[in-house]
Amino acid sequence: EPEVTQTPSHQVTQMGQEVILRCxxxxxxxxxxxxxxxxxxxxxxxxxxxxxxxxxxxEIFDDQFSVERPDGSNFTLKIRSTKLEDSAMxxxxxxxxxxxxxxxxxxxxxxxxVV
Amino acid sequence: xxxxxxxxxxxxxxEAETVTLSCTYDTSESDYYxxxxxxxxxxxxxxxxxxxxxxxxxxxxxxxxxxxxxxxKSFSLKISDSQLGDAAMxxxxxxxxxxxxxxxxxxxxxxxx
Numbered sequence: 001e002p003e004v005t006q007t008p009s010h011q012v013t014q015m016g017q018e019v020i021l022r023c024x025x026x027x028x029x030x031x032x033x034x035x036x037x038x039x040x041x042x043x044x045x046x047x048x049x050x051x052x053x054x055x056x057x058x059e060i061f062d063d064q065f066s067v068e069r070p071d072g073s074n075f076t077l078k079i080r081s082t083k084l085e086d087s088a089m090x091x092x093x094x095x096x097x098x099x100x101x102x103x104x105x106x107x108x109x110x111x112x113x114v115v
Numbered sequence: 116x117x118x119x120x121x122x123x124x125x126x127x128x129x130e131a132e133t134v135t136l137s138c139t140y141d142t143s144e145s146d147y148y149x150x151x152x153x154x155x156x157x158x159x160x161x162x163x164x165x166x167x168x169x170x171x172x173x174x175x176x177x178x179x180x181x182x183x184x185x186x187x188k189s190f191s192l193k194i195s196d197s198q199l200g201d202a203a204m205x206x207x208x209x210x211x212x213x214x215x216x217x218x219x220x221x222x223x224x225x226x227x228x
Contacts, residue, residue, distance in 0.1 A: 031214065033215070035216075037158075041220075042206070042218045042219065042220045042221060043160070043206060043208075043216075043218040044218070045215040045216065045217070048214055048215055055214065056213055056214065056215060058215075089158055091160060093160075098214050103148070103150050103162045103165050103210070104160075104162070104216065105162075106152075106159065106160035106161075106162075107159075108157070108158075108159045109158055109159065109160075111158075
């Protein structure tokens with residue numbers, strides 16, 4: 001069964017450093033997303049991406065964050081100048097259709113720890 | 116704005132018994148989708164079941180079924196014949212016109228042997 005692959009599974013970074021979280025969505029999917037889950041809290045939408053541009057972003061997704069699809073397979077989330085409160089699980093997801101089609105397929109997540 | 120509420124932070128069920136997890140939502144949209152996701156200790160998000168709002172028939176996937184009450188904006192998940200592997204956090208989620216998912220706060224399900 002096709003999977004969404006995220007790397008690394010766990011990243012530790014110093015406060016103020018830049019991190020890039022990587023995702024390989026399912027190959028024929030057209031919509032890509034990033035979500036965040038702070039430990040013990042609910043999953044929160046960050047950004048959706050379609051046709052090589054951001055289609056929607058949340059209040060959380062400020063100038064510190066950026067997304068890119070640098071080639072035909074990867075989808076990245078960059079966090080500039082990380083803060084302690086950026087520590088969370090970051091999930092990439094993809095879908096073939098708009099959300100109702102088959103739901104999302106989520107990756108297994110990247111646990112980001114900012115120290 | 117749409118909201119999703121899960122009022123049961125924790126639930127417990129005996130192995131082989133049935134348990135129902137509650138979810139209510141609020142929306143002004145007429146066309147939307149509802150989902151239950153399972154998050155085991157590995158923290159991966161696994162789709163359990165989905166329901167289209169325009170369908171009156173409740174969705175079923177093996178031991179998992181939903182009770183969708185559109186007028187009441189209620190979407191509960193029933194797990195029959197509970198197994199130890201069902202122990203996890205369960206999130207209810209809403210998907211509407213904006214193509215993003217809105218999640219509830221989750222219900223932690225424990226399965227007792």
